[in-house]
Amino acid sequence: MAGSHLKRKPLVSRKVPWHTCKSLMVETFMSLSFEIMHELHNGRGRYVIALSDGSEAELTYALRAPNIMAADHTGVPPHWRGHGLAEKLVERLIADAREDNQRILPLCSYVAAQFRRHPEWADLDAR
Numbered sequence: 001m002a003g004s005h006l007k008r009k010p011l012v013s014r015k016v017p018w019h020t021c022k023s024l025m026v027e028t029f030m031s032l033s034f035e036i037m038h039e040l041h042n043g044r045g046r047y048v049i050a051l052s053d054g055s056e057a058e059l060t061y062a063l064r065a066p067n068i069m070a071a072d073h074t075g076v077p078p079h080w081r082g083h084g085l086a087e088k089l090v091e092r093l094i095a096d097a098r099e100d101n102q103r104i105l106p107l108c109s110y111v112a113a114q115f116r117r118h119p120e121w122a123d124l125d126a127r
Contacts, residue, residue, distance in 0.1 A: 034085070036092050045069070047089045051080055059089040059111070061104075068126050069097060070105040090114045097124050 034049045049057040057076040061069045071093060076085050090111055097104050103126035106112040115121055 034088070036089065038092070038096065047092050049085055049089070051077065053077075053079075055080070057085040057089060059086070059093055059108070061093070064105060064126075067102050068105055069093070069102050070107050070126075071111040072107045074108050074110040086110055087114070094118075094121055094124060 034051075037048050037050070039046050039048065043063045044060070045063070046058050046060040048059075051057065055077040057080060058074070059071060060073040061071045064070045071090075074086050074089060076083075093104065093111070096102070102124075104111070104115075104124050105126040106115050115125055
């Protein structure tokens with residue numbers, strides 16, 4: 001995000017102050033390792049995976065209330081689809097929301113579909 005001051009650090013604390021970035025390593029089914037970065041600035045956030053070809057997979061959200069994250073977009077470049085990247089981004093969103101006592105408003109159709117597939121996430125659904 002342009003103009004943000006970002007720091008890279010391993011995921012230890014899930015408390016994310018403004019202008020910071022935290023990362024978590026994830027494994028895909030292809031045994032490739034990807035780092036999920038979390039960026040937050042001025043009430044907008046995103047989880048992003050920088051891919052080896054310079055493209056990015058991302059999930060974006062807006063803070064709607066002190067405890068509501070409105071997930072509004074998930075995108076994976078066409079040639080990277082089918083590798084589980086979008087699913088890993090949603091899983092990270094879920095993990096962070098659960099850790100930080102947040103709820104999620106799934107405005108993105110992919111995130112909404114994942115909520116339907118995972119009834120165990122119902123307590124996080126802000127609809």
